[in-house]
Amino acid sequence: MALNKTLVVVVGPTGIGKTALAISIARQFQTEIISADSRQFFKEMEIGTAKPSTEELAAAPHHFINSHSIETLFSTGDFEVQAIALMEQLFKKHDLLVMVGGSGLYIDAVCKGLDDLPEIDLNIREQLNDQLANEGIESIKKQLSEYDPEYYQKVDQANPQRMIRGLEVYLSTGIKLSSHLTNSKKTRPFNIVKIGLNMDRTALYNRINHRVDKMMESGLLEEVKSLRSYRKLNALNTVGYSELFNYLDGESTLKEAVDQIKQNTRRFAKRQLTWFRRDDSTAWFEPGQDDAVISYISKTTD
Template sequence: MEDGNTEIQQSYNPKAQNKTLIVVVGPTAIGKTALAIKLAQFYQIEIISADSRQFFKEMHIGTAKPSNEELATAPHHFINSHSIQTLFSTGDFESQALQLMDELFKKHKVLIMVGGSGLYIDAVCKGLDDLPEIDLSIREALNEKLATEGIESIKKQLQESDPEYYEKVDQSNPQRMIRGLEVVLSTGKKLSSFLTAKKKQRPFQIIKIGLNMDRALLYDRINHRVDLMMEAGLLEEAKLLLPHRQYNALNTVGYSELFDYFDDKTDLASAVAMIKQNTRRFAKRQLTWFRRDENTAWFEPNQVEDIIEHLNAQLQTPNAKLN
């Protein structure tokens, strides 16, 4: 960090701390990656990504991954770690991330997790509930409905069956919505009801930092980032991935809309406009999810020194209730 932060850095004593996970959350395009890198450099520690789209090595521009230059500034994990052809569930992330953290905590007292995927964050911080067995014939029927009637029919049915899960889920991802429906149809219980059990105890403290800003400014940033993605070659990237569109990883904002363009369902300008609109909607749902946690301390992206002061105050009180 710059010399202006020397006084802050001198107040941090990593040898006196218990194992701690700093979690940086917030909506897409808010600046989570930039903050995580600054914190990783400041504390000389490593970053764990909890972005469910940045896992996949075939998807680059549309997932707003850190650049090669950014990746070189601090060790990152779970970036380009899996193929879109690999089934990688939230439960897989929970187990693999905890195993990795167990190793990293042997080198560092503090780690950083950053991402906008609320369910993945919760999986590590709170643990997942054991979900029920699913009637596979119901899954097949829902996939057939998706193929014949389209995603809107799935969205409508999920909204009616489990409105709580509907508000949380990525509504451009049909497989995530089908997951909610198949639980309701198989068990008669909402998937959201399985996501509210008592959280599991973790062998580390958790400090949560949330980033937010004026809504209009955030939406401007989102729109601008989509324009930059298009300039960087998102259309060409989506075209290369078109033969693999059957994989669940590609049922997501930024790719689905361009696949519709390739299918002659819309023109390019409308597809880009839909990417912006769906991304703004996604950002709103992300904020709704993260605001549920009263233990998250909220800042604006430019308040880096305030964030570090807050973290140092927490890190110096390892017996405080941080999660």
């Protein structure tokens, strides 16, 4: 693949309008969109993941939306392999592709590559998920801090999936995950242009609160009820679902659960911004500046 190919990556916090911008770019350059939102892969999770609407999906070809079942194990490494293979095919007919999403690790997997990690024992993963469900996150934290304190210091300790990943590698291989992480960047055979979206924090939080209200009006509670038997799966251990499972267990009122979804989504947005701001190569814009973004991409890819 020649280096005259370009991947435009649109990043930013949840609820800011990344999908609309990605569609504008795709239509302008007559190309296709690859989703890097780790929750939108799963076809059973519709309302709570804020997937593109039917109209948006029809406006430009999308990939990795509804591509997997929540019952399928689909890791960041799987995404790296499958996304790169797909892009290799798509670059045969397009000079430019668009990747959009708020999952920083999945974006990095495609742009920088991941370290090659050992195969893990799936029975151990299942045992750890049961441990999380029965004993809570503190039990996972304690175990990880003992087995792999280096990884424990770096990992997002509010994210049980990331912590379980560290534990399952150690318990499967006897070697700490931190020992496997070399941070060596892979060379990709295409150029990468990163576009970040940001806006006034108060306005963003208002958007998030409004979007949660719209999700509830659209039937999020009914969706969560329909997935209750799958609640132990990693895919469902996420904002918008966990809080409503707790409500269904009688641990909170519905209002408290909705307020928690809003609060946890705002916290998630803050963490996303912290992650994406670390990359100095990202050009930042505000929602609605589509023309300026397209102009920037045109100049950068000339």
